[in-house]
Amino acid sequence: MRHKLHRYIIFCSVVLCVTLCSVSAFAQEDTYLKVDAFGSLERPVSMFDHDAHNEKAMIEDCAECHHVYENGKLVEGESSEDRGCADCHTLKAQGNQPGLRMAYHKQCKSCHVEKKKGPVACGECHVKR
Ligand code: HEC
Ligand code: HEC
Ligand code: HEC
Ligand code: HEC
Structure with missing residues (x-):
């Protein structure tokens, strides 16, 4: 028993x-945020909890990140939310369109710097698991 x-x-x-x-x-x-286009990674994948992040940061406009450009001009009121960044941003820059790594870094960090909130140091986003 x-x-x-x-x-x-x-x-x-x-x-x-x-x-x-x-x-x-x-x-x-x-x-x-795991991005297949990079192939083998140099850093641990960056932290990014999409919905929780955007709620906490109080970002309402999807196009703030998922933008659409036409002839170098930002198209107001349109969004590319159904596409990954790598759909347009190739690994290497093309004219004014930054390369993929720079696209993430510029978009993510510049807002954190501007708002004085959110991580800006490598190890704060690329956290070892
Ligand atoms: C702070 C920036 C940011 C904001 C604001 C944002 N997103 Fe995203 N979103 C991302 C990033 C980064 C990815 C990952 C893209 C990638 O894999 O390259 C993503 C991925 C997505 C995907 C998956 C796309 C795919 O096929 O790979 C969808 C759907 C999406 N977002 C919808 C939305 C919607 C709807 C909103 C507005 C309510 C929104 N997002 C606001 C940054 C943002
Ligand atoms: C539909 C195509 C497309 C998608 C999807 C896209 N981009 Fe872009 N992005 C562009 C183009 C085109 C430019 C260059 C604009 C110009 O000519 O100045 C650009 C410019 C940029 C720039 C520099 C200008 C700026 O806004 O600061 C950053 C940073 C950037 N993209 C980040 C991202 C990120 C991060 C994602 C995914 C969340 C993304 N992009 C999705 C087309 C796209
Ligand atoms: C338009 C502004 C904006 C953009 C773009 C943005 N962030 Fe943030 N982020 C914030 C703000 C504001 C906070 C602080 C939120 C709080 O704690 O009040 C934050 C916080 C964070 C945090 C801390 C943890 C959390 O979820 O609160 C991480 C990690 C982060 N961001 C990653 C990213 C990444 C990766 C990207 C690019 C894909 C990105 N952010 C793009 C505004 C932004
Ligand atoms: C605000 C968050 C954030 C900060 C700060 C940040 N990164 Fe990133 N980084 C990202 C995101 C998002 C990606 C795309 C997803 C991924 O691969 O992690 C990325 C991609 C990369 C990549 C290409 C993918 C790979 O691992 O090979 C490298 C290399 C990289 N970052 C290095 C750095 C270095 C070095 C620093 C400090 C100087 C830094 N990052 C700071 C968010 C950040």
Whole structure:
């Protein structure tokens, strides 16, 4: 009888463990920004919890990040929210269109500097896991 209870307790702890592990793995995927276009990475992927970030930062206009340009002019009221940055920004810059790494860094950091809020040091975004 005691033996059976033991096995039951072990079984329950294993189930709990597996559940907790998969829940935290899901949570982490949304918290980091993995961009396939870079290929192998030099740094740990940057932190970016899309919806939570934009809510906390109180950014209402999607086009503030998901912009659309036509002939070098920003198109007001239009957004490219259905596309990744890498759809337009190639690894190397093209004219005024910054290369992919610079695109992220310029957009992310310049707002943090301007608002005096949010990380600007490498290790604050590229956090080791
Ligand atoms: C602070 C900047 C920022 C704001 C504001 C923002 N996004 Fe994003 N969004 C991103 C970044 C960065 C990605 C990842 C793009 C990538 O993978 O290159 C992304 C990805 C997405 C994607 C997935 C696109 C894809 O196919 O790869 C969707 C959909 C999206 N955002 C919708 C929205 C909507 C809707 C809003 C407004 C309510 C919004 N975003 C506001 C930065 C932002
Ligand atoms: C539909 C194509 C397209 C998408 C998608 C796009 N960009 Fe751009 N981006 C451009 C073009 C074109 C320019 C150059 C504008 C000019 O001629 O000055 C530009 C310029 C920029 C610049 C420099 C000017 C500025 O606004 O500070 C940054 C930074 C930038 N993009 C970041 C991003 C990021 C980050 C994303 C993803 C969230 C993104 N872009 C998505 C087309 C795009
Ligand atoms: C238009 C302004 C703006 C842009 C663009 C922006 N941020 Fe932020 N970010 C903020 C503000 C404001 C905060 C501080 C929010 C707070 O804690 O009140 C912040 C906070 C953060 C934080 C701290 C944790 C958190 O979620 O609050 C991280 C990480 C971050 N930003 C990453 C990014 C990345 C990566 C990008 C580019 C893809 C980006 N941000 C683009 C305004 C911006
Ligand atoms: C505000 C957040 C932020 C800060 C600060 C920041 N980065 Fe990034 N960085 C990003 C984002 C977002 C990307 C694109 C997603 C990714 O790969 O992490 C990126 C991409 C990169 C990449 C290309 C992908 C790779 O890992 O090979 C390198 C290299 C890089 N950053 C280095 C740096 C260095 C060095 C610093 C400090 C001088 C720095 N970053 C500061 C957000 C940031």
